[in-house]
Amino acid sequence: MAGTSRSFLNPELVRALQAGKTFEDWLDGRIPGVDYARISADQSLRSSTRAKTRKAGTGVRHQHEGNDETAAEHGVAIVKYFEDNNITAADPNVMRPSFVEMTRSIHYRKVSEGYPVCAVISVEHERVWRLPEDYIKFRRAVIIEGDGLFIERGKPYDLVSTGGNIVGLVNSGVSEGEVTKTKERLHREVKRRAQDGTTPGGRRRFGWLAQDVREGRGVNMKLHPEESVILRDMIDKALEGRAWNSIARELNEAGIVGASGRPWSGATVRQLLINPVLCGQRAMDGKLVLGKDGKPVMGLWETICTVEESAALRQLSVRRGAQAGSFRKTHPGYAVPGAPESRARKYLFSGFLRCGAPRRDDPTKICNYKMGGTRRPTKANPDNCIYVCAKLDCGGTSRQMGAVDEHLEELIVRALEARYKMVEPQVAEWPGAAMLEDLQTRRSTLETKWAEGAVSDASFYRLLPSIEEKIAGLQADWRDFMEEQAAANAFSGWDRSKWKDMDLTQKRTAISRIIQAVIVTPIPKGRPLRAPFDPELLRVVPRA
16 A cells, blocks of 8 residues: 655644644744654555554554654654655655655745744654665755754754764665665575475465464465365366456355455456466566576475466466566565556556446446556457456446547547636745855855955865755755746646647646546447447546
């Protein structure tokens, strides 16, 4: 599950303001600051077992509670809370929205609501940064003025002195290195275990028993007496040529769930059946694990099929479109994705279209499953494509892609023109302008006094780097601010001539400005399936 971010004013401050107090009355001489909490893996979201007993966001809540206690000990008043939940800080491709907002608040010395802040509290610096680039941004923000304060592990963290900066850089480098080393170490350990033929480990796999320490049984070592019978039946049906979806549908109709407790899909059936562990072999990095003799290592766990049957299942998957020789790889982690409409897809309206067919379990409700695009070549049209509902237990609503795109594109273009053609770009004031001007003035004054001899060479070269670093930090933030503003004004003065020059991602972003979804209703009974395209069967849900 993707991570979530949020920020909010201190409820105590909100109540005080509502009661008629001023911000200064509430502050009562304390240092105004912000609280930042982050957790890489919210167990309530990632563990199906713990999710049943643990409320989402528990980890960041506990960090906030600890930060409140630290703030009280150091005379800091938390003005605003920032949190990035279930988001790693070790991947440069993962954006942490609240980290960005928090860092800017400290850089500008005020939160977006206008209240001043100059301190940051976090349970430990690893919550704030793990990568050198994040450390540099954060440090620049804290030291922009002399009143900046960062408290972690219950005490102030030195970001100002040369020694403190070196420690911070080392910590960020070590953090980044440790992440890489840990991944490599785990990979080596898994590979060694695989070559030893020991249990695949991980989560319990459907068809095998869970771990039992009392019996000395490891996870996925012994076959489950009931599930293994079902698994063997799945293998037989697949080898007979039954479709993955067909097998999944029968399992769901029988009330049989997977090891995770969730219903089956064609994809999960395929992933289970092409896994070579079924015959006692292992795969890593898309290849079978081989021994020193160059032959596949055979594991010590109980198997459910022969090596030949396992190979036949994989070949079956290849014939149905999978890459030759490929195995399912464990996903290494989850980045925070952009909005669904902005993710580049192959087809223009994939994900926007929703199936309007009645649900089989309750005909009074519609399926509402997302429809995606797929190729359906014909003799007359080898490039023919359609939008189709991919939900396993749906009736399979579909439409010709060309007709749908042509109709909806015209609606989108008209709506974009009507909404944005007369809109003027909104120019927001960059909050750091005054600070940058002040620093540039200080640099100019320093240079003038040095040139006049009023400042010694030693003092000049000691003071100048600090000022220039602060200026560089603000200039970098200004560039980011302008890019964000340009994106916000991307549709100002828009006209239809721009549509043809937009790429897929830009068009999908534009579509998201106009519609939330398009419900595709089934072709009425009695009407031929090859009847002319009827736009009345598309119900557009506009975005407010």
